[in-house]
Amino acid sequence: MNYKGKPCEIVGEKEVFGQRIAWIRLIDDNSFLEVPYEDLEKSQSKYSLAYLRFIAIAAKIKDEVAKKNLLAPYESSLIPLPHQILVLEKVMQSQQNRFLLADEVGMGKTIETGLILKELKLRGEIKRTLVIVPKSSMMQWQSELKDHFNEVFHLYDSEMITSMTRTFSNINADEEFNFWTQHNQIIVSTDALKPLEKRQGWSQDRVDEYNKYRMTAVLDADFDMVIIDEAHKMGGATSTVSRYILAQELCNTVPNVLLLTATPHRGKEDHFRRILQLLDPDAFAGEGLPNIEELEPYVIRTEKRFAVDYEGKKLFTERHTHRLDVFLDINKHQKQMALYEAVTDYVRKGFNTAKQTKNNATGLIMILFQRLVSSSTAAILSAMKGRLERLRLGEENHLEDYSNEIDNRVDDYGEEVDFEDIYQYDPRGFEDEEALLTALIEQAENCMRTENDAKADALHHKLLELQGELNDHNLKVLVFTEFRTTQKMLCDFLRKKGYKVAFIHGGQDIDERKRALLQFKNESQILIGTDAAGESLNMQFCNIVVNYDLPWNPMMIEQRIGRVDRIGQKKKVQAYNMLTNNSVDLRVYEVIEEKLNNIIEQLGIDKTSDVLDSALDLKKVNKLYLQSLLNPERFDFASDQWLNEIKGKLKEYKSTEGVLPQVDATEINYKKAAEIKHSPLPYWLEALIEQYTITQNGSVIKNYAGYSEVHLQNKTKKISFDAEVSLDNPGVEHISLQHDWIRKILNGIGEFDQKNGIPVITSENGEETPGYWSLWQIRAKNNFENKTQYQGFFIADNGKQYIAYANDIWNRLIAGTTNFTLIETQTDQNISEIEKTLNDSLFIVFQNLEVEILNNMASKKENRINSYKFQKSRINKIGIENIRHSKLTKLEKEHEAWMKEFKMENKVIPGIKQLLTIRING
Structure with missing residues (x-):
């Protein structure tokens, strides 16, 4: 009807x-x-072979979905890898969704998180999710969750929160608004959310209001799930650090928690325990390192050496890092050498002046200028012109003024520098900085006019050498620089040499970066990227990385190389670190890159990025650079002292390396991932849309680009059932199980109405068995469980049932390989007798479903009681009394209501629906 x-x-x-x-x-x-x-x-009879196929395909899809234990892998735009599916299974099989995902760097923890998030949403267990990430990763998280899982998250940065705070605090309303409840899925940066204890110039009332619209409001926003990336950074030095207090209160308030970090223990037992207490304060209340048995219910870690692809082959290839020396020749580069020495002398004087006047801002600018002159003449010239202009205008001169030059990473330059602890052997400061800058600018301009840039020439020669060695003139090379002026210089230089060049920097939004990445993949030979390209984009199609200039933070080099040394990389990764023969950078590089790597190799440690993150103190690394710049005579002593300290830390790291439970190689089943990779669901969805469109008098045309154009009801839409095709073709919709159109079509399948008659089909060769084929939906449900099965039946004219033949007909209708012809629609008086014959068979299917539900109900009740006890113990630890009281009251009411409903509403109710019946003539 x-x-x-x-x-x-x-x-x-x-x-x-x-x-x-x-x-x-x-x-x-x-x-x-x-x-x-x-x-x-x-309902009007509109029977056609297309309609019969449409119903058969729709029922098969619905049956496949009903049988799946996990749906998220089929709902993502990528095919999860074996170890990622294992992580999803472990989380879903657990009685509590509170885990530390500690896979090694580059193993896809974001993808694992997306799978868990999607699965919990598909099961209806969560609706509101808060993701807390470093500021630099916000857009990457938003992009990956949208592209891979079609989950839309809203970004809440500091500026937005401040703006909304002003708006909401001025609203005069009977009930106070909480803007954290305006969106169900939010990504926020750690710094934007953490509470303040005090701030210079602020009253306590203002501090309290600041915290009220951040931490307090978030705790009261009833999120179902919180995800914390880089969770080791939340541990803090003590339990009183503001970011740890934030994490602690949130994790006590929210039932589902995922913490992500490749380096949770970092060789520090107390720090590790604090992180674990975010998951379960009671289980990890002791001291010292927990044992493996304690950690296993909460921690999942897979090592790269166990990671395999869909065929069981190892995922990660080898990586080789090379030093690429650039020698400045006195005959060719005399002016560049003189400029470097002159700027270095200027930096020393500026640093001395900054220390004498206690002006940290000038000290940080001097550090920046030293790095700029090591990068390119163009970069230091641009910065010096900017400083001279500000000095002449009498303006304040802060590091932030150069944020456009250094790609908005000013925080990397000075937050870990202790100026008071740096000793200079030459205490001279500025006498007339304006005059000094004017002369340096003239010197730099003259240098640019008359000499080729030594590093740019060396890069060009290296590119030619690599193209010749690999016999590939279209070789893809990723070049990193810290500075946008250097980036622009390199783009112009290499284009003049005949290369096709793309570029990425922090001033571009995520869509611009993606377009540049697509240009690099399909057209350009070279991508010049600032460190913005090292944060958010994956480039496994390229395996050559050149670090044109080296950041002072060694982890940044790891992050850069990590853009290509990732899952999906098919070739050996080759990284080249360019280094000019200047004294400042060369000395430090030899210590940090070469001597440190020797120590790591001697200790037998191969997890370089994990180790660096655990052992390196950026403050002391920066001090080494400044020692090399300001007091080179003491550098050897300072570097040896630093290396000895690092060696001790690495030994401690080595001793605690086995503290984490490891996923066993035998647990990773590549065949499960292969099943998803080769799942027929996308083909069935494509066939469903095709047959549905035909029944609605529309048409589907598939083009060479891999997507289809659907013409229906005077409208045209471009669709694809392959996520990669959709990503590569803007405007093409990716059609998956959860797409609104698919859901509407599948939900629109009604009951077969015998009053419209029964379609009669005949085979062209007359070899079919005469009888009735029918398709049924059998359901068993109560208020807590719902089990459904779709089943085909065939009753021959002799009264016998043939299940195998029924399934054969169903499969042939789906595949379109039948030789059937629809000849008529008839009213058959025998149909009621046939249904009576099927009654016992339908009842047996229901009974099997009923047993499944009853078994699940027993464990569901036990899990519910355990969950209630666990949530109650956590809420009791919330430090804010009114929130603790309201959360406990709400929990008690919900638990009582659930137990009452469970007792009254657990009887299993049967249901059947006839979807289709066909008369087959032999």
């Missing part, structure tokens, strides 16, 4: 004052209506 053109089912009917009334359920949205019976329209 239809109501106003929409398919519906009659649930019941009655007569009131002579008027016939019907209760109906609309198939589209599952809503119930009470309507006059006369308004119902009889």
Whole structure:
């Protein structure tokens, strides 16, 4: 039946004052209506082979979905790898969704998180999610969750929160607004959220208001899940650090918690325990390192050496790092050498002046200028012109003024520098900085006019050498620089040499970066990237990385190389670190890159990026650079002292390396991932859309680009069932199980109406067995569980059932390989007798489903009670009394209501629906 053109089912009917009334359920949205019976329209018979195929495919898809233990892998735009599927299984099989995901760097923890998030959403267990990440990763997280899982997250940065705070605090309303409840899925940076204890110039009332609209409001926003990236940074030096207090209160408030870090222990037992207490304060309340048995219910870690692809082959290739020396020749580069020495002398004087006047801002600018002159003449010239202009205008001169030059990474330059602890052997400062800058600018301009840039020439020669060695003139090379002026210089230089060049920097939004990445992948030979390209984009199609200039933070080099040394890389990664023969950078490089690597190799440690993150103190690394710059005579002593300290830390790291439970290689089943990779679901979805479109008098045309154009009801839409095709072709929709169109089509499948007659088909060769084929939906459900199965049956004219033949017909209808012809629609008086014959078979299917539900109910009750106890113990630890009280009250009410409902509403109710019946003539 239809109501106003929409398919519906009659649930019941009655007569009131002579008027016939019907209760109906609309198939589209599952809503119930009470309507006059006369308004119902009889479904018209529109039987065609396309319609029969459409129903058969729809039922097969729904049956496949009903059977799946995990749906998220089929709902993502990528095919999860074996170890990622294992992580999802472990989390879903657990009684609590509170885990530390500690896979090694580059193993795809973001993808694992997306899978868990998607699975919990598909099961209806979560709705509101808060993701806390470093500021630099916000756009990457937003992009990956949208691209791979079609999950839309809203970014809440400091500026937005401040703006919304002003707006909401000025609203005069009877009930206070909480802007954290305006979106269900939010990504926020750690710094934007952490509470303040005090701030210079602020009253306590202002500090309290600041915290109220951040931490307090977030705790009161009823999130179902919190995800914390780089969770080791939340541990803090003590339990009183503001970011740890934030994490602690949040994790006590929210039932589902995922912490992500490749380096959770960092060789520090107390720090590690604090991180673990975010998951379960009681389980990790002791001291010292927990044992493996304690950690296993909460920690999942997979090592790179166990990671395999869909065929069981190792995922990660070898990586080789090379030093690429650039020798400045006195005959060719005399002016560049003189400029470097002159700027270095200027930096020393500036640093001395900054220390004498206690002006840290100038000291940081001097550090920046030293790095700029090591990068390129163009970069230091641009910065010196900017400083001279500000000095002449009498403006404040802060590091932030150069944020556009250094790609908005000013925080990397000075937050870990202790100026008071740096000793200079030459205490001279500025006498006339303006005059000195004017002369340096003239010197730099003259240098640029008359000499080729030595590093740029060396890069060009290296590119030619690599193209020749690998016999590939279209070789892809990723070049990193810290500075945008150097980036622009290199782009111009290499284009003049005939290369196709793309570029990425922090001033671009995520879409611009993606377009540049696509240009690099499909057209350009070279991508010049600032460190913005090292934060958010994966480039496994390239395996050559050149670090044109070297950041002072060694982890940044790891992050850069990590853009290509990732899952999916098919070739050996080759990284080249360019280094000019100047005294400042060369000395430090030899210590940090070469001597440190020797120590790591001697200790037998191969997890370089994990180790660096655990052992390196950036403050002391920066001090080494400054020692090399300001007091080179003491550098050897300082570097040896530093190396001895690092060696001790690395030995401690080595001793605690085995503290984490490791995923065993035998647990990783590549065949499960292969099943998803080769799943027929995308093909069935494509066939479903094709047959549905035909039944609606539309058409589907597939083009060479891999996507289809659907013409339906005077509208055209571009669609693809392959996520990569959709990503590569803007405007093409990716069609998956959860796409609104698919859900609407599948939900719109109504019950077969015998009053419209039964379609009769015949085989062209006459070899089919005569009889009736039918397709049924059998359901068993109560208020807590819902099990459904779709089953085909065949009853021959001799009265016998043939299950195998029924499935064969179903499969042939789906595949379109039948030789059937639709000849007529007939009314068959025997159909009711056939249904009686099927009754026992349908009942057996229901009984099997009922047993499954009853078994699940017992464990569901046990899990619920355990969850209630766990949540209660956590909420009792919330430090803010009014929030603790309201959360406990709410928990008690919800638990009582659930237990009462469980007791009353657990009886299993059967349901059957006939989807299709066909008469087959032999």
